Amino acid sequence: MVKLGLLSNERMARGINWTLLSDPLFTEFDRITDSVRLAPAAGAGFLRELPQMRRFARGVDAVFSMHGKVRPPWQFQALSWAAKAQKRTMLRAVFYVDPWAHLLERIARIDRILGHDLVFVPYREAFDILSAGEGGERYRYLPFAADTGVFRDTGAERDIDILWMGRRDEPLHQALLALADAHGLNYLYREKMGFIDDPNDLGALAERARYFVATPPDPERSGGFSPLVMRYLEGLAAGCRLLGTLPKSGEFEASFPRGSMLEVRADGSDLEDRYLADQSDIAAWGASAEAARIARQEHGWDARAKQVVTAIEQHLAERA
Numbered sequence: 001m002v003k004l005g006l007l008s009n010e011r012m013a014r015g016i017n018w019t020l021l022s023d024p025l026f027t028e029f030d031r032i033t034d035s036v037r038l039a040p041a042a043g044a045g046f047l048r049e050l051p052q053m054r055r056f057a058r059g060v061d062a063v064f065s066m067h068g069k070v071r072p073p074w075q076f077q078a079l080s081w082a083a084k085a086q087k088r089t090m091l092r093a094v095f096y097v098d099p100w101a102h103l104l105e106r107i108a109r110i111d112r113i114l115g116h117d118l119v120f121v122p123y124r125e126a127f128d129i130l131s132a133g134e135g136g137e138r139y140r141y142l143p144f145a146a147d148t149g150v151f152r153d154t155g156a157e158r159d160i161d162i163l164w165m166g167r168r169d170e171p172l173h174q175a176l177l178a179l180a181d182a183h184g185l186n187y188l189y190r191e192k193m194g195f196i197d198d199p200n201d202l203g204a205l206a207e208r209a210r211y212f213v214a215t216p217p218d219p220e221r222s223g224g225f226s227p228l229v230m231r232y233l234e235g236l237a238a239g240c241r242l243l244g245t246l247p248k249s250g251e252f253e254a255s256f257p258r259g260s261m262l263e264v265r266a267d268g269s270d271l272e273d274r275y276l277a278d279q280s281d282i283a284a285w286g287a288s289a290e291a292a293r294i295a296r297q298e299h300g301w302d303a304r305a306k307q308v309v310t311a312i313e314q315h316l317a318e319r320a
Helices: 016-020 022-032 045-057 074-086 101-114 124-131 170-183 199-206 230-237 251-255 271-278 282-298 301-319
Strands: 003-007 034-038 062-067 091-096 118-121 139-141 160-164 187-189 209-214 241-244 261-263
Touching (some): 003 022, 022 301, 062 074, 091 101, 091 301, 101 124, 118 301, 160 199, 209 230
Parallel strands (some): 003 062, 091 118, 160 187, 160 209, 241 261
């Protein structure tokens, strides 16, 4: 069994997204590997802990970390180098959370400079570019996943007609407001529900929703990428029918029945007609049920943990 050193940012400043990213993934690593959690302190406090952290890292076969930015936190890099110095055969693996188009040159350069052995990329478009460049053999496509312990279907009453968590596209939002007003629907969104910092509370809302809105990232932010982001997977895992627009990358259709989403125009101009017709579309709701099953079985963080461990084991075997 591979021994993993998990570099965790749980003692650093971070947003709620991390509780739905590294936390469930690391829990799965703990379950299926011999892992040790390394959670350095923020700031200078880390320097006092470094000798103890180096002892923790001694003997690991691989070090794994998730990066919210191109350059890893300096504490992570210090631990990675310290562990490598003690065991030259140790593998260093990283996962980039937001590999947008305008960052790819920097990502490739950092990976070469820091000598990352395996690099996991959640966006198919980014993976295709990185894997085709210099050092492309280090890259692996690893889509995002849903925390199926948080987003699940427990049979709760679905008294929320439409739920939109987080970032919104204003034209579609305005169309949803008009639809809700015209038909007396319970449409819940950030300003109505307030900021929620407990992921379990988000999951409790999702399992009460009939429709869960999901759209691709803003093209200006992503540099033109249109990837499969976590919202699609979280809505399906919660047993909702998705409503919105599909990512242009084709990642959704590669994994789920296309009919599992009520597709509407980005400006919401066809929303009312399509929403009303959807209420009696038995095949579409059946596709949503099948997509929910697929999401929970194949697109939870437990599945991703197994993919990462398999890639690490194969890489270590090839170098032996």
